[in-house]
Amino acid sequence: MATENKPGDEFDTVFGQNYSLEPSSHHDYETVQARIFKIIVIGDSNVGKTCLTYRFCGGTFLKNPEATIGVDFRERTLELDGEAIKLQIWDTAGQERFRKSMVEHYYRSVHAVIFVYDVTSLSSFESIPEWIEECSRHCVGPLVPRVVVGNKCDLRDRREVPTTAAQCLADSYNFPLFETSAKEPAEKEHVDAIFLTLAYRLKSHKPLRLKQPSESNVSYLWNQREQEAATCQC
Ligand SMILES: Nc1nc2c(ncn2[C@@H]2O[C@H](COP(=O)(O)OP(=O)(O)OP(=O)(O)O)[C@@H](O)[C@H]2O)c(=O)[nH]1
Numbered sequence: 001m002a003t004e005n006k007p008g009d010e011f012d013t014v015f016g017q018n019y020s021l022e023p024s025s026h027h028d029y030e031t032v033q034a035r036i037f038k039i040i041v042i043g044d045s046n047v048g049k050t051c052l053t054y055r056f057c058g059g060t061f062l063k064n065p066e067a068t069i070g071v072d073f074r075e076r077t078l079e080l081d082g083e084a085i086k087l088q089i090w091d092t093a094g095q096e097r098f099r100k101s102m103v104e105h106y107y108r109s110v111h112a113v114i115f116v117y118d119v120t121s122l123s124s125f126e127s128i129p130e131w132i133e134e135c136s137r138h139c140v141g142p143l144v145p146r147v148v149v150g151n152k153c154d155l156r157d158r159r160e161v162p163t164t165a166a167q168c169l170a171d172s173y174n175f176p177l178f179e180t181s182a183k184e185p186a187e188k189e190h191v192d193a194i195f196l197t198l199a200y201r202l203k204s205h206k207p208l209r210l211k212q213p214s215e216s217n218v219s220y221l222w223n224q225r226e227q228e229a230a231t232c233q234c
């Protein structure tokens with residue numbers, strides 16, 4: 001896979017995963033106390049799920065991605081209002097043959113879901129209700145934040161899905177809609193905004209600090225009842 005990343009960029013690839021070095025300037029990374037949230041990215045094959053997640057975690061557009069097999073993991077640690085929040089992004093496969101054995105794993109203990117379609121592919125948009133239905137079938141609770149994302153907005157002449165239709169669909173589920181492009185550099189902050197919106201929503205679920213181990217990897221644990229309400233019960 002060719003990428004725009006160069007040696008010395010702030011993201012290293014370790015075993016195929018991207019690790020953000022943030023927050024780096026004023027924290028010892030080893031001792032950062034981060035709550036971890038699992039976000040899954042779902043949608044038809046070729047809509048740009050891998051490119052969107054790579055843009056968010058790696059900062060660049062991933063050239064020549066291959067179809068995802070099973071799932072790729074990426075993560076990025078953010079500092080929101082002084083708190084370290086680690087987003088663990090599950091970039092799932094759109095092709096049925098590459099995903100069927102993994103579906104149960106995708107939805108288990110998920111904290112947020114991103115449904116992606118391609119604005120130049122009406123069929124990928126028409127699949128969104130099926131993806132939402134699959135998510136519901138896996139008992140993802142009503143408190144789990146979900147957003148709909150129309151990708152590839154840079155291909156203006158090839159658009160097949162009008163914003164009005166997409167907004168109508170998103171409104172019918174009461175999910176926020178984002179239209180963006182993983183490719184267009186000017187959209188980088190807009191891509192970040194999608195994940196930040198979810199991160200702030202998740203952060204607002206207040207954790208209960210159950211214990212503070214003596215060693216450095218202090219963990220924040222969810223209030224058990226909140227976690228049960230906010231994640232899959234299967
Ligand atoms: N023009 C344009 N092309 C994009 C954009 N995002 C992704 N692509 C292209 O769309 C194709 C598919 O991108 P992927 O990110 O691999 O799609 P995917 O949804 O992960 O596909 P699966 O892994 O098979 O589910 C690639 O050729 C990308 O270069 C975008 O915002 N604009």
Ligand SMILES: [Mg+2]
Pocket residue numbers: 049050051066067068091092093094
């Ligand atoms: Mg992919």
